[in-house]
Amino acid sequence: MRGKDVTLDSVSITYPNGFTAVAPTDLRIEAGEFFSILGPSGCGKTTILRAVSGFIEPSQGRVLIGGEDMAGKGPNARPTALIFQNLALFPLMPVWENVAFGLEARGIGKRARRDRAQELLDLVALGDQGDKLPSELSGGQRQRVAIARALAVEPSVLLLDEPLSALDLKLRQHMRAELRAIQRKTGVTFIYITHDQGEALTMSDRIAVMNNGVIEQVGSGDEIYSQPRTAFAASFVGEINRFEGRVETVENGTARIVTPLGRFRARNPEQLAPGADAMLFVRPEAMVPGHAENRLSARLKRRDLEGAFLNLFFEAQGVELSVHVTNDGRAPELSGQDLTGLGFSAERAVILPAGPLARTGSELAAQ
């Protein structure tokens, strides 16, 4: 099996009711890449997946797979295979027939189908489960059947629509490693849809962060996490502290921002000009008690022990700050009214244009 590259050439998708699910998008996914599209539910990521697999045609633009225009080709004529969120295993067929279904559709004889199904079931470590019904398997096993079934048609591109979301945490973490291993072994291009940043960060070569039908940033996990380019990307991936303010001065790729908590210097990758409305973002682990280039004073409100590290929650003039420190015995204790000095370096903080943010956990819980 060989992966193929996938290109979205100014693809936009508008539903018949007028809702624009995907704004004009250019995207190139390399052959053999593990590419994740990460975004909250309703951001348009599944719509992109369905446009690549052929279940919907883009309203504008072209989808190319291996350089070939896919216009007018239905899902059964594309070199893609889709793994559905609910897996969509055929309940009345034994596992091996599920795996061999794509071969059956291609008119391959029963003997050859059975052999090929066996190889694939061996690949996903289900060699002895072929004669069971899907309902007799565990969640993780069903997951692997779905993967084997998709690989059976030797797709150039495997599309995965949040396939792990139904599994419990331990299994999910195990399946991440397994999916990554299968991708490496087969060399197939994986396009992985998820709202779980942990999945995206651990498995992907590159990640596209998507919101409201727009791809906000494409980059490696490290880039997305450490060098976010938009307020949404910064706030959606991982925990982050945010200060709203206005750019005061700029110099050498950094800028100084005025916030209610003080003046801070930080990187200015979007080259904001003085006077621009901006947000300053600092990761909890980049903020340290004690001295640093940027300083502020805050009151410790809560101290959550996670084991190897501590989550400290500070409050400064109505702004909540989250700080992660390793549990080295030197972390501040809860002590009532005392102010603690916090600091962060300009290198590990970023100033971005003010913009929509990802919803926080408490906002989601209030829904």
Next chain:
Amino acid sequence: MSDLADTRSGAPVFRLPRLISADGLLTLYTWAFLAFMFLPLLLMVLSSFNDVSPPSVTDWRGITGKWYAFFWMPEEALRADPVLRALDRDRFVGCFGNSVLVAALVVPLSLMLGLAGAVLLTRWRSRANGVLWWVLLSPMLAPGIVLGLSALVFWGRLGVDAGLFTIVMAQTTFIAGYPMLILMARLQRQPVELEEAALDLGATPFRVFRRLTLPYLAPALASAAVIAFMASMENYNTTMFAKGGACTFATEIGAMARNPNGHPPVINAVGTVIILLTVAAAGLHTVLTRREAR
């Protein structure tokens, strides 16, 4: 239950002396209801074994099987019986044969129409769905005589005489609704993703239908067939208007029951057999539904 009444307000509550508890009342009602439903049937079964015509259970003249044996007793025995010799056995059997023939055509026709309608209504997403649903189901709600008459008039205009053909057409128009409802209920429970997954794996829509949809529907198709068969066999009013000179089992029983001197107990015997068959069919249906649920 009755305690709720006096906790609601502080006002004094007048209470009837308690002759029977709420549960007791419910039990009494249930038994009364069951008696109302099944006593007539019980009387019919009993009178089908009583050697008296017209049928009675109060005027008991001894047990006989001749009302059943009517259908297979030799010609001489038939002519010797004062009640049975007035009946036209050949016609009765012929009408029954007509019913079976009609059902044999109505069942596959209504399964095909019902399946098409069910697939259309569950898989075709359109604003017209709501309208279509009512259009397809309206024959089930329309009075039977309207269906019978309209089939008669429609086919008459096309030069087709009323007879078994018009009966089949008239019955199919409303019986097709039953399979449609049953199959829709089943199809709605099949995730669309299954069909999408099959398409995505390269299957043609026909293969998807044959390998996924049809096996999935099989138990529902079987129970729909049973229900369509029973609906066809027992239909009276629609058939009555569409039949022209032909007869079916139901219309013939209807004709015999209209005898001013009381109907022959043969009808009670037939009714008893129908009860047995219905209970068997209901049992079969339950088994199929159980299997469907898996």
